[in-house]
Amino acid sequence: MLNIDDLHVKLEDDDKDILKGVSLSVPAGKVHAIMGPNGSGKSTLSYVLSGRDGYEVTGGSATLAGEDLLEMEPEERAAAGLFLAFQYPVEIPGVGNMTFLRTAVNAQRKARGEEEMSATDFLKLIRAKAAELQIDADMLKRPVNTGFSGGEKKRNEILQMAVLEPRMCILDETDSGLDVDAMRLVADGVNALRSEGRAFLVITHYQRLLDHIVPDVVHIMADGRIVKTGGAELALEVENNGYADLLAEVA
């Protein structure tokens, strides 16, 4: 589903290299996790894949189901089925959450040449998904993420994912800021979406999330590279021993 090959990225207005040859591929139906020390480039990878300004790709490639992601506008990547749950969801005062979601759903449908969803169908869909994530009507009415608590913002990200039904989901530290119950809700939300045709890339610092969303593969990123790849047990190793041993071992 997602293929990243020797991706090099630097900041656009700075000569700082951040990704120094990242390669990984996530097949359809699989869940991969990325762990790694602060500042190793995990969020940068997620931003570059989703098309944020400010980065320059100096080498390598990234494709989604064979399509060159890096050539597309952010909204085209979304319509092609890519979704990023932000580490820091953005507050947009003045734009209602519902309006935002409906605009997004219909923009994607339009881009794919599908018919727009009617207001009633949309309402039904969002009510059902919101109920599963215990998001109340008030949160749907409020402006996007505005005044939401940290945990509410993260649940709102998962709600958007559930409504937009992407085939490639990237979750950047969706577990941070969640209490135990919210973590379970989010994990249930993700697990409900797991399917043959859908792949996940879960960025996290903690084993705890991976107890709920059990990954097929775990990658360790350090200083802009994937330095080690293994099974779910690799996450446990990180949890127990930290990164020092691991990094020393690959150095």
Place this chain on the structure above:
Amino acid sequence: MAVPATRPALPTDPLPGGAKWLRTARDAAAGRLAAMGLPQPRDEYWKFTRPDSLTQADVPAAALFDPREAPVFGEVDRIRLVFVDGVFAPDQSDDPAGENLEIARLAEIAETDIHWAAGLFGRLEADGHSPVARPLAALNTARASDGVAIRATGPVAKPVSLIYLHKSETSDAILHHLVKVEDGASLTLLENGPAAARFNKCMEVELGDGAAFNHVRAQGRDHERRAVTHAFARLGQGASYKSFTLTANGRLTRNEQVITLAGAGATAHVAGAALGDGAFHQDDTVFVHHAAPDCESRQVFKKVLRNGATGVFQGKILVDSVAQRTDGYQIAQALLLDGDSQFLVKPELEIYADDVKCSHGSTSGGVDVDARFYLMSRGIPRAEAEDLLVLSFLAEAIAEIEDATLAAEIHSRLAAWLERHRSGRR
């Protein structure tokens, strides 16, 4: 292009004729005007806006514009009064009657010796030249030949709607309206349309105790029209004055509001949304005077500017020493969609009471790129994402419109404007 050093100024002598009260008021206004003189670029409150095209004898021609959309407020059940280039058009207007409502034309009552309007005409304007002179309002009082006098004696069910059509490329219109909302009465006034190539409008609004006045206007979308408007309002105890103005397009627009909170517990909210693309200069000059205790005032002005458009905000809150427990708020913000556009601001607070809550702020900046990326990452194309952010920027001003139907109407006009200008149409 050579500009003559001084162009001949428009005539300033009072209009002749009419009943005694009218002649007296016009003469007095002409006298005030002679003493203060027409606005000059060096005047403190004309530094940001060039007055010459408003004061020269020749009216700069303004091409007519077909907006190719249904006129604003079209769906609202209202009493329509139509002016064409500043001349009342009875055949296009509704019967100006309704329960608790009296409407008369200035041109009609001009010959009447006794009329309630005689006590209001020119009075609030005359009081409104402090702290700064407003010569174009005095000019209006001296020379307006028509306008409407509206009096509400109780709740008025239907909005009164003044519709200003523009049919001549060189028309010069002066209208003077009087609004009196008696104790406990309420009235909604709508205004829309470009009015003329050059439009000078003055409105005096007197609100009795517990009176409520709602005002929503959409200034016409003709690109080359020019307008200077003044509203002078005086609020009695517990009265409420709420005014919203949409200005989209227009070569030059200067909207002045002078509001005196004269009775305890009165509320005044003035808001505006201005949208300019290219040759657009829009100026809100607002003076709110807290002259009684326990009053609340809010000023919310938002401007969206692109392709070299200019927005101006000059706003002052004056709080007298008696005006304890004043709650005053003022915000003026511009969203600059490119580097060519500019926003010029002069916010002022002058406070003589000690128990007062007053805040003011002004900002200008571009579209929030993080928010734009967030929207785009959900599949919303760049232009649409920007429009959503522009509407979100304007939301605080639109929220000042109390009536949900009118607010929705204004919102849809704003969205349509953005859509048109996004696709390069005008």
